[in-house]
Amino acid sequence: ATETFAADVTWNVSLWGKRRAFTEHVEKLAEEVSAKTDGKFELKLQYGEALSKSRENLDGISFGAFEMAQICASYHPDKNPSLTVLELPFLGVKDLKEEIKVSMKLYEQPAVKEDLGRWNAMALMPSPMPQYNFAGKGDVPDSIEAFNGMRVRALGGIGQLMEAVGAVPTSVTASETYQAIDSGTVRAASFAPHAHLSFKVVEVADWWTKNLNPGTVQCPVIVNIDAYEALPDDFKQALDSSVDPALAHYLETYDKVYEKWWPELESQGVTQVEFSDEELAAFAEKAGPIHAAWVEEQTANGLPGQELLDMVKTTISE
């Protein structure tokens, strides 16, 4: 243990929802940091939006009401336009590991630092999310054309993509999804598997698109820059060095989600739909114009859009 004469530091961490796989890296981070500083640097995790609503976490960070928070870029795309590059459809991210790699690299980009810097925030680590595949009720879609005219719950970029193949994105809140599918308000919804489980979509679903992999969301853990800069060197060191073990722990926990996911699909009798490579390639082409439109919009806003997108694409193909 290191000798430190710094005063004890407590950071409040603003989280929404309950403790779950999605927050396990923050739990681990707190544990590691505490162990490395003999409990002198405490991360106090506050769940259930006790400190802020999820959509206002960046606001809370900006004026220093709390020092750390988890955010999702898609909850407020115009607060953090640079992060939304990783929410574009069909980037081809293989797995969570690759998503960590590309996310960490993105956070190093000056444009991203400046973007988050407007909120006095910096990204510490990602909360990588699996691909947002569709689960739905009724006839199993044997081809991508089958989505034509289908009412689906899909937000943002995935919604645009589905619109491009004739689907009808329909407003439904996450917690209403089960009832909405059950009653036919929408026929399918896109979530990551753990969300399909927690919103009980699997219980009403007849099918799940195993390899559509249209995209995902970008949810970093961010810290207040001033609070970070004010940390004594050894605390800063303790925090930085805890990111890797935290993410490793996160990946382990997520594997356990899949240990539940596959048997659940089996027991609910959910058909796993696999589309052919040609079909997926044709589908992925629909993403081209969406990428181009994103680059154009962000460039107009003064972000190096093309540069960011190219960086992402090269990192993924490495």
Added chain:
Amino acid sequence: MMTIDSDARSGSERPVTYIRFDGWLSHVENAFNLIAAFSILTLMLLAVAQVIGRLLFNMPVPGFIDITEQAMAIFAFAGVAYCQRVGGHIRMEIVLGRLSGRTLYVCEMVGVILIAFTVALLIWGSWYHFDRSWTIGDSTMDIRLPTWPSKLVIPVALSLLLVRLIMQIYGYARLVADPSREPVAVPMIEGVEEHAKHEIDEAFGDETAEGGTR
């Protein structure tokens, strides 16, 4: 639940400017409340369109949730000053109901000063909230509506409320100075019988004598 708005006093005793200003302010408050009312009516029609569009034409209103949320700021805030004027914000009257004269007016005035203090600070805070979305940027999840217009509604509506509260502080202050004066433009406490009477007046609207300004 009503404002005593009497024209019965002789000119020399009546705080003429105050009454005139109360009248103007009331018009603004009524207009704001009417805007809130129409936003509710519009929301209702939009939701009906959403259901019919979805069920009959497979054409839901795009971004219905986003639109609804942003419009909510109007009916959640626009009527806040109106509601304060007519004494619509609930409170417990068990202690106040036993007071009278100067004691009552001092309590009422202190209560309103406390509200005014809170509202003034909240105007400040909510202005910052608007300002961040205006200068840095913010939009909704689905169809990316800007959020600054709805965030601006809050400091504006609260400012109108603050003006009304300052009016009420003056209204109570002149009663503290001389409790025998007639209350003007301040909500008056009522016992349970009177409360029942007003509920009845509201229930029957036109049929009974008009009960104060609505």
Added chain:
Amino acid sequence: MTPLEVGLMMTGVMLVLVVLGVRVAFAAAFTGLVGLIIHFSMKMGFERGFFVALKMAGTIPHSKSVTYSLSVLPTFILIGFLAFYAGFTKQLFEAAKRWLGWLPGGMAVGTVFSTAGFAAVSGASVATAAVFARVAIPEMLEAGYSKRLSAAVVAAGGTLASLIPPSAILVIYAILVEQSVGKLLIAGFLPGVFSAFIYVAIIIGISAWRGDAPPVRGFTWKQRFESVPGTLPIIAVVAIIFCAFFFGLATPTEAGSLGAFVVLMVAFFRGMKMKQLGQALHETAKLTVMIFTLIWGVLVYVRFLGFAGLPDAFRDFIVTLHFSPWMIMVCILLAYAVLGMFMDAIGMLILTLPVVYPAVMALNGGEGVSAVDSTFGMSGEACAIWFGILVVKMAELCLITPPIGLNCFVVSGVRPDIPVQEVFRGCVPFFIADVLTIGGLLAFPSIITILPELMG
């Protein structure tokens, strides 16, 4: 001072302000704001802490009001005021009289059903009592019913407003405790109907015994069926709301809007004037802003409690008490009954739930507990629903209890010939019925939870 001590102190300040008559929404916002200022000042010094507190508090009114799930509230309120100004009451009473008049105390039985139906749709207990005091009491008196019974039936029938859907207060409860709005609304249906039938049983019993409420006979089947169309708007609204939720055909906001739209169309068809529409809209806006102000005002205070850690502390305190959990539950409900005597039901719920609800859930064994492992023999979700219905029933009960049972005062106010003591006395059997109902709901929670469980 520790943050928790600040939390306790400021809670004390707020209670004093509320009792002294400061408007609840602003008393809570004031306390929360000052609490946040103290909290952040202790952490980072006054000069910085003051502004951090202001900015934190300043996010809450927008953040907490602009929430889709809350958008159902004005639609339910609009249904109520439209139904009210459209005057659906007379036809409803007439139909109930023709169909049920033959029973002992038949007119009173009809009054219970028609007040319950209208109260359900209008969601306004007190206003229902006022209207039916004028519609139903004269006819009952003419038929030879006692003043006491006639007045009490009207006062008690109105209290069923908040259980039978649509119900704004159950929506507020569901959103505050983050449970399904649909399930709460569906859950209220059986207890509401159950209460109505217990009232009816009491009326028939009393009437048969005392013989002071003669049956009204002589309506032909033709007359009976002729009276049915007048009741359709009310039945349609309850049916739309019930089906929309039970079968998940529409979201709460959509269902509420459809209901309001139907009532509006029927009202226009029956000749509602623009002036009445305007009044209905103004009143809807006023009640809506009152509720929203209460919500965000209290949530400023709750945000401060979050920083102070008070709800966790209260939960731990309740769980470690050395009393039986059932005993604690009954005490909590009694506390609500007392509070309800002095405070509006909606205000009471919004003010207390953020602290009381987590404690109740912990008492049952936690949010995610299964029925087998729980204290009260029901899952976390079922317990949330059960507690919500019980609390709302307690609040409604207070409308017919002294000292300020408003329904009784309103009935007596409409009928100056009936003193309020007489109404209170007449309400005694109904009060006993309500106590029995609450006992029944405590002992047989499935009356509450069976319909929501069928929804899946």
